[in-house]
Amino acid sequence: MTSADLPGDALAILIIDDHRMFADAMMNLFRQCWPAASVRCVNSANEGLQQLQQQAWQLLLMDLGLPDMDGLALLEQVRKQHSSLPLLVCTGETRPVVLKRVLQAGASGLITKNQSAEEVLQAIDAVLAGIRYLAPEAEQALSIPEPHQADVLSERQLAILRLMQAGHSTPEIARQLFLSPNTVKTHIRLMFEKLGVNNRVECLTVAHERGYIHV
Known part of the structure; x- marks a missing residue:
């Protein structure tokens, strides 16, 4: 019908x-x-x-x-x-x-x-x-293969990722999310490990390819 x-x-x-x-x-x-x-x-x-x-x-x-x-x-x-x-x-x-x-x-x-x-x-x-x-x-x-659970970004990491995409620095991200700069750095390092990247540019590129962020 x-x-x-x-x-x-x-x-x-x-x-x-x-x-x-x-x-x-x-x-x-x-x-x-x-x-x-x-x-x-x-x-x-x-x-x-x-x-x-x-x-x-x-x-x-x-x-x-x-x-x-x-x-x-x-x-x-x-x-x-x-x-x-x-x-x-x-x-x-x-x-x-x-x-x-x-x-x-x-x-x-x-x-x-x-x-x-x-x-x-x-x-x-x-x-x-x-x-x-x-x-x-x-x-x-x-149609994109689902990543292994260990590779899935947390909600906090997704929030940091979106602020990174907007061009914010680590101190700015820390202020907006009420975190310490060291905590933000730790999350960024973990994201790099999960996505298999070495810098922010690569991180944003791979995150977009996997559907975590949009242009």
């Missing part, structure tokens, strides 16, 4: 997203395509769970970054209660380890917020038909 197989007034879409501009754009797109459809947006996971209890929905579009609950936790909870609901996750995350967790938790598909309206509609048709949809960025990220 695709969106074309559903009468306009039978299509009910719930959006869980706290980014107002994106949510409004999606609501306008859906209402243009299906004027009689029921389209509602809520800004938190708890509101979304309430809506799922109160009404039958044909599609759930949800963000991973929500203010009141981890997106993966919400996804797992929704799947336990609504196992067959087509569910599209919108994310800017491209680390393979995270994307795999999203799919393992039960997402029907993955889209990104920079995709075109046409691509979003294609994603909806795919998941309504029971076909998994992956945004090109997600598909490319998942």
